[in-house]
Amino acid sequence: MGLESMPMKLEAKCSARISAWPLFAFAWVAVAWAQPSVAPASGAEGAAPGTPAAMAQIDALIGEAACRRDDDCRVIGVGANACGGPDAYRAWSVNHTDGPLLEALVARDAAARRQAMERQGIASTCAILPVPGVACVAPASQAASGRCALLPSAAGLK
Numbered sequence: 001m002g003l004e005s006m007p008m009k010l011e012a013k014c015s016a017r018i019s020a021w022p023l024f025a026f027a028w029v030a031v032a033w034a035q036p037s038v039a040p041a042s043g044a045e046g047a048a049p050g051t052p053a054a055m056a057q058i059d060a061l062i063g064e065a066a067c068r069r070d071d072d073c074r075v076i077g078v079g080a081n082a083c084g085g086p087d088a089y090r091a092w093s094v095n096h097t098d099g100p101l102l103e104a105l106v107a108r109d110a111a112a113r114r115q116a117m118e119r120q121g122i123a124s125t126c127a128i129l130p131v132p133g134v135a136c137v138a139p140a141s142q143a144a145s146g147r148c149a150l151l152p153s154a155a156g157l158k
Contacts, residue, residue: 050112055079058090058105065093065148067136073148074099075134078106080113083126091134091148 047053058078067073072095077086092102116122133151 048112049109050116054105054109054112058102058109061102061105062090062092062097064096065091066096066145067093067148068095068145070134070136073134073136075131075150076102076106077129077131078109080110080117081126081128082114082117082122082124083128085128086110087129089129089132089150091150093148 047057055078065073072093074092074094075089076092077088078090079087081087092099134148135151136146137149138146
């Protein structure tokens, strides 16, 4: 092959790649639009999972976590670690929170966070957070009901 013909072949390859680019972009958009959308859980419309707004929505659903006794309180893991498990815990009240809706929002958010970490290649130290205990903590004035609160992890899980 002579040096004279090399620029022509290189030019032909480059122009073929450039002309194929719009076709590739169109195909990518068509495939992206054809993906089925994940419907939010009933009553879970609003914040996109895996965003700070989704965590705010979870916290809003938990609300004040009002309780009268320890049996009213539960713990739920929120977020996601790259190695598995949640990245935080929240205390919530069975008396004032829709448990199935909360679990659906948390699962949806955690799945989105795990997928984002996989796409970005995020790794972690694989330190698993122990599940903290939970209790109904009485306010300063005994007239009001208490609030579910997390206890140090040494207190066990509930």
